[in-house]
Structures are given as structure tokens and as C-alpha cells.
Amino acid sequence: MLVTERRERILALTRANGTASIADLAAQLRVSEMTVRRDIDLLADEGVVERVRGGVRMRSAARTVAAPVVSPERRAIAEAAAALVEPGMAIGISGGPAALALARELVQVPELTVVTNALPVSDLFSPPERADAPYTQTVVLTGGVRTPSDALVGPVAVRALEHLHCDLVFLDVHGLDVQAGITTMNLLEAETNRALMAAGREVVVLADHSRWGVVGLTTVADLGDIDRLIADEGLDDDARTQLAAHVGTLQIAPLD
Template identity: 50%
Template sequence: MLARQRQERILDEVRAHGGVRISDLVDLLDVSDMTVRRDIEQLSARGLVERVHGGAAAVGGRSAEEPGFVAKSALAQQQKQAIARAAARLISPGETVAMSAGTTTLAVAQELLAVPDLTVVTNSPPVADLMHDPGRPDRTVILVGGVRTPSNALVGPVAVAALRTLHVDTLILGIHGMTERAGLTTPNLVEGETDRALVEAARRVLVVADHSKWGVIGLSTIADLADVDVLVSDAGLTSTARESLSAVVGSLVIADDEDIHEDGGDA
């Protein structure tokens, strides 16, 4: 196996699992310890992985680093649009839907404006503002309280206490990162606690996450991948990631190009 092929395989393993041990790579690639270390050094020099003691980890920023809402709004816009349209098709009229904060869930909220007779529970002021319409008596919007985070979420004990009294049909959950080992994660400890309360309140957990979230690990775990009933992502998700996710989550939905270009939009 050529060095380039080995390094591509190492990258696949890191992206699939968030990190990989040198000992596991030695067995997988059937090469020496020194060869694996040299490959990791070269990948690290190119900024593709992070060298850690005994192996390599995904490059995804610090685990407690939290981009702001405005910064995230400019990322992967077409993918988020496609994911939003695919996710909205999974929501039926008459449902009670919880929505976490985030730019992808806000995109889903835009698509849900066309779905009648919804009750929406959210800790996202932008989602609540978008969906509140005095002229739509068939739609009820409930905004929980709390302290605002950089991702424009209301979190903390007030939000958690409110959510623990509620029961919803479907949670539409946005995340910071996901790996097999760490599950669904966020860089904000308090937001992680609030998101866990959202998960516990839901009969069905629907995660919306573009392909860049795979291999990224935040400081706090929200839930295991096995707790996900449906995960909606985009066509950029690698085949290795798709195999790993399909083996664990209830259902993996990949939004297609038609969801991006429908109605001529490129949001």
C-alpha cells in the first residue's frame, strides 16, 4: 500500500471515529509502528489531523470553542437548506415539535411554516420569532426561558425545569459535532444540559447535521448516536461516515441536490 493510500485510510478512520490509536492502525494497515507515526506526522503537518499521545484526532477546534450564531449562519448554507427541506417532510400536521437552537434548526423552522396545526416548543428566540404569527391560530409557539449563549440558545436551570414538564412528539436537534465514541456533542456545558432535557422530553429524536459535523467533538455529550431515531445530513457525508451512522442510528436520511435547487433557491 502506498503512503498516500495509507494516509487516506487513516483520515477515514479519524473522520469516522473522531480519533484513532496507533496500535489499531498498525493492525489495520499491516505496517510498522514507525510507518504509522510518520504518516500521522505528515497528515498533521498538512493540518488534516491533530497528533495526540498514542494516535491522531480530528481537527475540529478546541472542544469548548463555540462559534457565534452569525458566524455559523454563513457556513454550509446550501447543505442546511437541503437538510431543512428533507427534515420538514418528516413532520406531520398536528404534531408537537421541539426545536433546539442553531442555524440548521432555524432553516428547518422556515420550511415548517407551510405545515399546518403545529405546536412548537423551542429554546431558540430566532425560531420563536420566525414561527410566531398572530394570524395563524393553528400554530402555538412556546419559548422557554433561560440565559442566552453565543449560539443564541436559552439555557440553564429555568429552561431545564420547564422542559422536564413537557412531552413532545418530535425533537429537531441541531448539534456542534458527532462521533461514534462521543455521540452528539456541544462545546457549551449548560447548553448540553438543556439539550439533554429536550431529548428526554421527546418521543422521537430527529437530528439535523451537515457533513462537516462528523468527526467533531464538543466538550459536552448530549446523547449517544443510538438515541437518534432519524439523522438528516447532506450528500457531502463520506461513505465511511454513512456506514458508521447507519449501523447505529434508527434511520439515516441524505438530502439530495433537488432539495438545494428546488424553487431555484440557493439560500
């Protein structure tokens, strides 16, 4: 069973009863409890489920509508990334919690064109209710496979990106590693993120310090393909040295 299929099964089993235990999920999926915990951690980071003692539960409707809790590190990264955006720009934003935090920082920027394959990001940039309010254009990559984090990935999204051009592309990543580069757990997401990167004049990666040393299932791109990497102060000195030697610019976002 592929990783993406396993996580879809976890979601389906959890949705059926509202909650599920790690032991039951491991038994039904025939994998270790550690594997299930890792899957749950990723799904929780994406805001799809909530961790509970010994298991997982679906987020309630009220919690889903509310803005997710953003860590101080991701908030600092989002604020630093938002400072790069100017009115009138065309920008690309991937799926992921850091990317969504950035989108929330940008909703008031006027005349901004947003290219995104993330449905939660798209929802933030809906037309204003008042005619005199700043209007933000949104391009949603329609079609493709919908991931647990509500991103649209696959060949349809890739083809839509082939003829688009962005001033900046902001990419949220699952992991960063010197040998493996930028990685993700979803093969189709890797393909789509590569196309999103190719559409940008400058690629800005958003990654808090916990992403360093994490290696996902497949490589999206090499570290050398990153024009600017925005991380937080939790990144240790050794990691900073290694990353600075490979990426175009390493920017450390200060915590308040």
C-alpha cells in the same frame, strides 16, 4: 476561562468597536490565534458575527434582520426534516443554524405547536396578522442563560421541559463522533438538549457532513440515542457505514 466565557468575551470586545482582529483577541484572552479562529467560526455559523480578513465584525442591524444565508446542504436537510412534520403535531426545535433553517420551512404548517429554547426560532412563529391565517402555537423556554446564538439554556429550561411531550424533537448539533457521540461546546446547552431529547417521542438530529468527526467540549448523548439522523450527500461512505450501525435510521437528504 471556560469556552462559553471566552466566546462571550469575544462578542463583548467585538461589539465595543464593531470589529476586532484575531491577533488582538488572542492577546487579550491569552489564547492562541487558532483558538480564536475556531471560536469566530462557530459564532459566524450561528449568525452572530461575520468573518473578515484577519478578524471579525458584528453583524449590522440590516444584516441581522435579513434571513441568514443557508448552505445547500443545510437547506436540503431542512427540507427533508420538514417532510416529517404534519399539521397538528407538537415538535421541539433546538437552537442552531440547521434548526433555524428547518423552522423557516415550517412557518406555514397549520396548528403546529413548537417547543423551542431558541429565540430566533420563536420569533418566526409569532401569531399571524390576519385572523384567517394558520395559527401556530409557540412554547418558549423562558429563563436560563442566554447563549451567543440566542438560545436559553440551564436548569430553568430543563425544568420547563420535564412536563412537555413532543411528537418529534429536532436537534441541531455541533459535532458527531462514534466514541464521543453528540457533542457541544456549552455545558448548559448539553444539559438542556438532553432534556429536549427526553421530551420527544422521536429524536431527529440535523447534521451536515462537516459535523462528522467533530468533538466538542461535552457529550450530549450517544449516537444510539438518535432515532433518525438527517445528513447530506457530502457524508462519505465510511461515515455512512459507521453512523448507520449506531443510529436508528440514517437519512441522506439529496441536493437539488
